[in-house]
Amino acid sequence: MARAEIGEQIEVCVERVRRTEVRVHGGEVESLTEAESHGVGVRVVIDGREGTSNCGSFDSELVDALLCDARDNAGFASPDDRAGIAHPDGHPVTERARPGPGFSATSSAKKFDLALAVERQALDLDRRVRGVRAAVYGDQQVERAVVTSSGIDAEVSSARGALSTSVLINDIDGGTRTGYAAHAGFDPSDLDPEKVATLSVQRGLQLLGATSIASGRLPVVFPPRIAASLIGLVGSMLSGERVVKGRTPFGGRLGVAVADSALTLFDDPTDQRSITTSELDGEGLACRVVPLIGSGMLEGYLHDTKSARGLGVTGTGSAIRTARSSPSPGYRSLHVAAGLGDLESLIADVDDGLLILTLQGLHSGVNQVSGDFSAGVEGIRIRGGALAEPVREATLAGSIPRMLLDIARVGADVEYLPGGSSVPSMTMGAMAIGGSDPR
Amino acid sequence: MLDHELVNQTLSVAMSTGGEFAEVFVEDKRSSSALLDDGRVEELTSGRDRGAGIRVVVGGSTGFAHTADLSESGLTSAARAAAAAARGAGQPGATIEVSAAQESRGNGVLIAPEDVAKATKVELLTVADAAARAEGGAISQVSVRYGDSRRRILVANSDGLLAEDDQVRTLFSVSCVATGDTGMQTGRESVGRTIGFELFDQTDVGEMAQQAARRAITKLSARPAPSGAMTVVVGPGGGGVLFHEACGHGLEADLVAKSASVFANRIGDQVASPLVTLIDDGTMAGEWGHFGIDDEGQPAGQNVLIEDGVLTDYMWDRLRARNESRTSSGNGRRQSYQHLPMVRMTNTYIGEGTDDPAEIVASTESGVYVAQLGGGQVNTATGDFVFGMTEAYLIENGEITAPIREGNLIGNGPEVLMGIDALGDDFAMGHPGMCGKDGQGVPVGDGTPTLRVKSLTVGGTAA
Incomplete structure (x- = not known):
């Protein structure tokens, strides 16, 4: 200095x-x-x-x-x-x-x-x-x-x-x-x-004997680790930098219902159970709880000093960086508030659907600007509230904003995951499933 | 880059606990980049990395340590750490004498990026920004990135090898956002070559920007992509990612050796349509995945992996080749001196076919035409892979019609390779890519002519 x-x-x-x-x-x-x-x-x-x-x-x-x-x-x-x-x-x-x-x-x-x-x-x-x-x-x-x-x-x-x-x-x-x-x-x-x-x-x-599936629209159930991948996309799309630069469908929507009221989402790096917990952000400011979505309502974005200035708001201590890269706003420890029931009860609630067990290609299949996403998936068909045959070589596609509005259930089984987020099982309303099985 | 006596001494320390093989990899990399975003030039940055990675192999185990300290004491302590990590069980090693460096190959760079004024680089950004915005009011956001790097490496090992390389890469990309009644859409164009600033004598950045802007605008009127199994035609240069994922990774000898590839034990088998000849070629001068020597000191190779549909060979690094008593194919690469080398692709391409590209489309009743592919991912053990399409259209009654939104395609490598039923005569290289494997990224190139796959599953949202 x-x-x-x-x-x-x-x-x-x-x-x-x-x-x-x-x-x-x-x-x-x-x-x-x-x-x-x-x-x-x-x-x-x-x-x-x-x-x-x-x-x-x-x-x-x-x-x-x-x-x-x-x-x-x-x-x-x-x-x-x-x-x-x-x-x-x-x-x-x-x-x-x-x-x-x-x-x-x-x-x-x-x-x-x-x-x-x-x-x-x-x-x-x-x-x-x-x-x-x-x-x-x-x-x-x-x-x-x-x-x-x-x-x-x-x-x-x-x-x-x-x-x-x-x-x-x-x-x-x-x-x-x-x-x-x-x-x-x-x-x-x-x-x-x-x-x-x-x-x-x-x-x-669980995937032994898996075959493809016929294309169609089905409700899908995500166990915590899969729900966390998609919630992570939501977190990225709530970056203040994206808002300032008009690169997210969530820009300008504060106070608007962007998700089903079952969803409450915040970033909480102060939660010491999260593996990515930190007391300070990349610019040296205190990490804090950042409310993002409260009962479905958009409450805030993640900011570093620069993006906060761009929107004329207070920073949220959300700068992510290494010594070798410039700070940019991002999430550390996303948390979805617990709802009701565990994975089993979510499955029991679905008459005809798909439990998703793996997601492939999210990095190539997501457009954070338009909100469209598409991924390769493996999973297990749900019939009459019970697990049925395993499925592979299928696709799951939709729009992130649409998916949030279509959340059917949020479970109570919040799991602290190796990536740092803590998320429960979730059920989404009907989403597009692609498969090679003839109808 | 490093005094030869110091190299010998470091290798001797590395072998002192009874290692069977030791290697010193020295890297000195300078990079610079500039970003124009939201109408402003920002994030001008320069970076420097310098250090050495040392590995010691004993039996099936490798010990590895790296240091940014290239002094005698820094190298000695890294060599000791690597030797200790390999838990040498053999005899204390003999003194190592590396041979004189192989004649240093010129890298063919005409204009070294470090000799170009920053103002000239910044000028390229503003030209591209203006060209993209001139495409119309729908263009709401433009981001233009320039990057260059010069990576000098030295590799020496206990077999007496000493080799050096000087790798210069230059990259330019434009990303646009178009906004309309239907929301926001994106379009991108990029070029990257293993050459210097002369890249911009061959490339018109204004045209690139127009292309990116038009892609974004076109997508505003795109309909949701269909979902389900259908015939897919991939345009020239676009299909490289498909092969990279469908079989490229599965032909890497490290995965094959662990039976973590569906292509293990299949040499001599018909694994693809007879139309397909797949080559991995690190010698293609100027291409994004090109180099003089790989990161283990082996000269770049031109390796035929599949010939007329028959699997002829895998890709090898030194370690896997040593186990099979053969030589490396020049595919041992690493992200930096902080990483262990492993088997990686270079420039992977499909040789030209004889079909007329227009005829390939005309003879397709219905399906999807993919002009530009995005990234992909493969599970080599099952062969299931996905890749994104970033510019695609419907094919209806033999004609390319409406643009469709992006999405992923999913397929199974061996099935897709057998299902290729048309190959055009319009070979082109694709866009520069970064290939990730076990957390390491390396630059790779790819290329294909127009090709048709009988059936792939398209992951769209339309019923």
Whole structure:
């Protein structure tokens, strides 16, 4: 900061990430990666012009060049009265215990054992399991500091780990079905290999004998992890930056009923049960509860400093960034308030529908501007309120805004998921299902 | 990039606990990018990455560590960490002597992006923005991105290999939003090549912007896509993603070795229509997936994977090739020095057919014509894959008619390959792509002539 000149705003973000990854296959450790990476990012705003630069090293030769580069870059940017770094906003910080030394203090051998246990237990659970694509242990410890010429001096650290696997199961027709599961935790002792093995095998076995389906419109039931993927899309579409730039169908709709009244959605990074919990956002401001949809009504958007200025509102402490990338508004820990009943009761409520078990290709099949989406799905047909035959090679398509209005039920079985969101099972009204079965 | 004596010394440390193979990968990457969005030039940024990744292989296990510290002490401690991670059980290693570097190949870049003034790059953005907005008042938002990178790498290993490469890539993309009574729609156009700033001598950014704007405007009147199984014709250059997902990933030797591919144990079998010859070719100069050497030091290769429908080979990296006592096919790639290499595609394409593209459409009673494909995803173990269509039309009575909204298509790789019943004589390369696998992204190219698949499931919303 000593180098900030008059009329200039500067933000420096410094980051250290330590990570371990163990991949096992066939009872052996296939690879162990133990690595530490560094990042430094500089953002300069001069007369409303913003320039940034970054490097992946603490090497002084590289770091010294950053400020000069960022200033130079700023000279080519257009003036923008929204541009500018964050200022302290006095919002109280939710205290959080600093992460313990769990991951650093755990030996590689213990991490091998966790990953090997996932594979071994998956193989032992059912003789139709013929192997795993990989069983993976991963952990990541991040320390990040943000310092600005406006008086922000923030430091945040996080530690989390996960076990995951994708199992290969012999199907009756000689083909293969797969089942994926992951489990995340704040300490190696939280990670449960048995849970990952059991869930992945269960998920694969459920699809044995699956065939395609006839095209049509059916109510669909999402278990929590599938509902979370779609709620994540909603979260992305509620980014204040998208609103400012006219890139979301939810723009200009505050106070309007955008969903069935059963849906209440907010972002809550202060919820310490969420694996992505954080006390500070990417600009160094306090993370807070951000109401998004209350009983179906649109209540707010996710903002960083720049998007909040663009709409003339108060920021929500929702800047997401790494040292190497500029902040932009986004969600951390989406939460859907519990409704009534569990997955079984949601299924029992549907006469003719489809329980969705996997979603494929959401990244290529979603248009967040128009709100249209389409995905490949696998699942189980629901007939007369009970699970019937498994289905694969089908598609699910619709519009996100339409889907929210057509929510039929929200369950009470809120699950804290490895991605950080906490979401219950949900039932949607009829959606378009595509399949290759002749009608 | 690194003193040879220091390379030898680092490899010796890496082998000191009894490793069978050790490798040092050094990378120095500079990148710059600029974004014009909402009528303003913003997010001008420059980045620099420099570091080394070291791996040590013992039996089936690989130890890997990386460091941004290229000093003797930084490299030595990374080498020790990688060696310890591989839990060497063999004899302490001998001293390593790498050979002299293979003659450094020129990268053929005519205008190094780092020598081009930032103002010139910014000028391209404003030209494209103006051209897109000139397409009409329906265009409500334009976003234009310029990016370039120069990635220099050095690979040395305990077999004595020492090789270097200098890879320059330049990318330009335009995304438009059109707003009408029916809501908002998007259109995009992009170009990316493994060349320098001369890209803009070959490419008219104004025309690109017009194309993106027209796509968005056309889609305003698009109807919902149909749903269900139908015949699909994919335009020239558009079908690469289809093959990338339908069989490309399934032919990667690491997945094959784990029997996590439907194409395992199928060499010599008819796996596709006899029309199909599939080639992965890292040597295609200038193409987005091109390089001199792969990230394990192996020269780029031209590999025929499927010939006249018969599966001839898989793609290999050094590790998988070593297990099978053969040589790598030049497909060992990694996102950066912070990642382990694995088997990846380069430029993957289908050789030209003999059908007249117009005739392919005319002989299709009804179906969907996909002019531009988006991204995709595959489950290699089941062969089920999806890919998005971003510009598509209905085919009715042999004619391309109404535009339809985007959506995903789903199919099963082996079934779709057998179901290709027409292949045009109008080969074209597609758009630059980033292929993701196990969390690593690498640039890949693809290409196809016009082609027809008898049946794919279209995931639209129309009944």
